[in-house]
Amino acid sequence: xxxxxxxxxxxxxxxxxxxxxxxxxxxxxxxxxxxxxxxxxxxxxxxxxxxxxxxxxxxxxxxxxxxxxxxxxxxxxxxxxxxxxxxxxxxxxxxxxxxxxxxxxxxxxxxxxxxx
Amino acid sequence: xxxxxxxxxxxxxxxxxxxxxxxxxxxxxxxxxxxxxxxxxxxxxxxxxxxxxxxxxxxxxxxxxxxxxxxxxxxxxxxxxxxxxxxxxxxxxxxxxxxxxxxxxxxxxxxx
Numbered sequence: 001x002x003x004x005x006x007x008x009x010x011x012x013x014x015x016x017x018x019x020x021x022x023x024x025x026x027x028x029x030x031x032x033x034x035x036x037x038x039x040x041x042x043x044x045x046x047x048x049x050x051x052x053x054x055x056x057x058x059x060x061x062x063x064x065x066x067x068x069x070x071x072x073x074x075x076x077x078x079x080x081x082x083x084x085x086x087x088x089x090x091x092x093x094x095x096x097x098x099x100x101x102x103x104x105x106x107x108x109x110x111x112x113x114x115x116x
Numbered sequence: 117x118x119x120x121x122x123x124x125x126x127x128x129x130x131x132x133x134x135x136x137x138x139x140x141x142x143x144x145x146x147x148x149x150x151x152x153x154x155x156x157x158x159x160x161x162x163x164x165x166x167x168x169x170x171x172x173x174x175x176x177x178x179x180x181x182x183x184x185x186x187x188x189x190x191x192x193x194x195x196x197x198x199x200x201x202x203x204x205x206x207x208x209x210x211x212x213x214x215x216x217x218x219x220x221x222x223x224x225x226x227x228x
Contacts, residue, residue, distance in 0.1 A: 031214050040125065042206060042218040043160075050214070058215070090159065096214050103148055103210055107159035 001026050006091050006108035013081040013115045021076040021111050023091030030096040032074040033058075033105070034066065036087040043090065049074055050096070081115045088112050118143045120207045122219035130227045135179075135194040137222045139207035142188065148210035149190045151181055154221075155203045163205075166190060177201070202226045 007022045025032065030051050035043040045058030049068040063085060065077040074093075078085060091108040095101060123138040141147055149166040164175025171183045177200075181192045190207060207219040 033216070035218075040220060042122075042220040045215065045217070048215060059217075092160075094214060103150075103165065103214065103216075104162050105152070105160070105216060107161075109159050 003027065004091055004093055004106050004108040006089075006111050008111060009109065010112045011114070013078075013113065015081060015083065015115060017081050018077070018079050019081070021078070021089055021091075021113075023074045023076065023108060024072050025074075025091075025093040025106070026072065027093060027095070027106065028071060029093035029106070030071070031094045032068065033092045033094075034064070034074070034076045035090045035092065036060065037090060037110075038087050046076065046089075078113075083115050086113060086115045118145075118147070118209045118211045118215075118217045120149075120209045120217060120219040122205075122207050122222050124222050125220065126223045126225065128225040128227060129197045131199055132196050135192070135197045135201065135224065137192040137205050137207075137224065139190045139192065139219060140188050141190055141207070141209050143209055143211075145212045148212060149181075149183065150208040150210070150216070151175065151179070151190075151192050152206045152208055152218075153203050154206065160206065163192070197224075197226045199226050199228065 004025045033048045034046040044060045047066040049055045089111045092105045119142045121140045151163040152160045154160045164173045166183045174180045204221045
């Protein structure tokens with residue numbers, strides 16, 4: 001299993017540009033998440049999904065959109081990029097449920113995004 | 117609402133000495149609590165998880181954490197630090213609906 005795969009690893013955007021961060025998992029996990037990590041702030045939840053066709057906002061959803069058309073894929077769309085979106089983005093997945101394995105998050109390696 | 121507060125943004129210890137990373141939580145439910153570790157330029161890895169089965173939880177690499185409901189704390193400890201423990205550590209609480217809330221992180225520095 002490849003686990004959680006994110007692309008690209010690095011990207012520089014100009015203000016106002018748009019882009020999609022790709023995330024795919026091959027573990028048949030129900031739950032998928034997008035987090036952003038800013039220095040000294042920990043990880044903040046942007047959006048999450050409990051299954052194909054179902055998404056919901058997290059703590060910091062403004063300026064982002066997501067879709068979940070398949071179990072495997074959970075792309076994050078940035079429209080009209082702003083400098084405040086400069087961050088490291090992590091995609092994660094979990095099987096779901098209350099057990100140890102169900103709540104274990106598997107993370108991708110991250111995307112470092114700069115908006116200039 | 118769920119939240120965690122990590123009381124120290126940086127902790128520095130000497131190799132071979134004990135490690136203590138502090139975490140306090142707030143939860144409307146009986147919480148699920150976790151510690152994750154992030155080594156430089158790497159993704160995050162689960163260290164351990166609190167389940168209601170035992171208040172002292174053992175994780176990987178010799179780390180353990182003790183759940184204290186009366187103090188709403190879930191501190192991470194290790195008896196003897198190793199250079200490879202240098203990383204950033206995150207305390208995490210779940211809202212029992214598979215949403216996870218991260219603390220701000222504690223960077224652990226291990227001196228030779």
